[in-house]
Amino acid sequence: MYRLVLPLALIVAAPVCAQVKLGIVDLQKAILGTAEIKKAQSDLEAKFKPRQDAAAKLDRELQSIQQQLQTMAGKLTPQAEADLQAQGARKQRDLQRLTEDLQADVDRERNDILQKAGRQMTEVLKKLAESKGLDVVLDRATTLYAKDALEVTTDAIAAYDAAHPAK
Numbered sequence: 001m002y003r004l005v006l007p008l009a010l011i012v013a014a015p016v017c018a019q020v021k022l023g024i025v026d027l028q029k030a031i032l033g034t035a036e037i038k039k040a041q042s043d044l045e046a047k048f049k050p051r052q053d054a055a056a057k058l059d060r061e062l063q064s065i066q067q068q069l070q071t072m073a074g075k076l077t078p079q080a081e082a083d084l085q086a087q088g089a090r091k092q093r094d095l096q097r098l099t100e101d102l103q104a105d106v107d108r109e110r111n112d113i114l115q116k117a118g119r120q121m122t123e124v125l126k127k128l129a130e131s132k133g134l135d136v137v138l139d140r141a142t143t144l145y146a147k148d149a150l151e152v153t154t155d156a157i158a159a160y161d162a163a164h165p166a167k
Contacts, residue, residue, distance in 0.1 A: 002078070005059060005114075007060055019099055020135045020136060021132075021133055021134045021135050021136075022134065022135070022136050022137070022138065022150050023128075023134040023136070023137040023138070023150055023151075023152040024137070024138055024139075024140050024143060024146040024150040024151050024152065024153075025137055025138070025139060025140065025151075025152050025153050025156050026139070026140040026151075027118075027121065027139045027140070027143070028141065028154040029140075029153055030121060030153045030160070031114065031117050031118060031121050033153075033157045034117065034121075034157055034160045034161055034164070034166075035161045035165065035166040036117065036160070036161070036165070036166045036167075037113070037114075038166070039166040040113045042117050044106065044109060044110065044113075045059055047109075048102060048105070051102045051128065052102065054098060055095060055098050055099050057096055058091055058095040059095055061091055062088060062091045062092055062095060062096050065084055065088040065091065066088060068083055068084060069081070069085065069088070085140065107117045111132065111161075114129060115159065120160065120163070120164055121156065121160055123163075124156060124159045124160045124164075125137050125152075125156055125165055128152060128155055128156055128159050131154075132152070134152075137152065140144060140153075146161060
């Protein structure tokens, strides 16, 4: 007697196909569209405005010195010209330091804010996916094509704003 042994895959011949529900989010747009980030942006601008104004003032002073050197060329004593050039060089160094420090401070604070918002948006998207019955949420930036009907960016912004109101 011979037994015919069939592989389990042949016995369970009915294919099992689960339908996966997808959502697409433009993560950058979602984060930048939140009320919290918009407020943080205006707060950053206000916080760093005095330093930006100081940099603009230094730049105007430097331009004035350069203008004086051009218009007074040949009319200044060698000492007066050297003094103006030294003053211009000092202002140039001060301006460069100020703008580099300002940019570093702005970048650091902006990155901290965006990282925090990114973590919070991830949590909001998980909850949004669960509430909408989505199995997967993909970022539009890494998706070649998706139907507009799959878009959940606006929903993500609204859910984020509800969970994390701007203070």
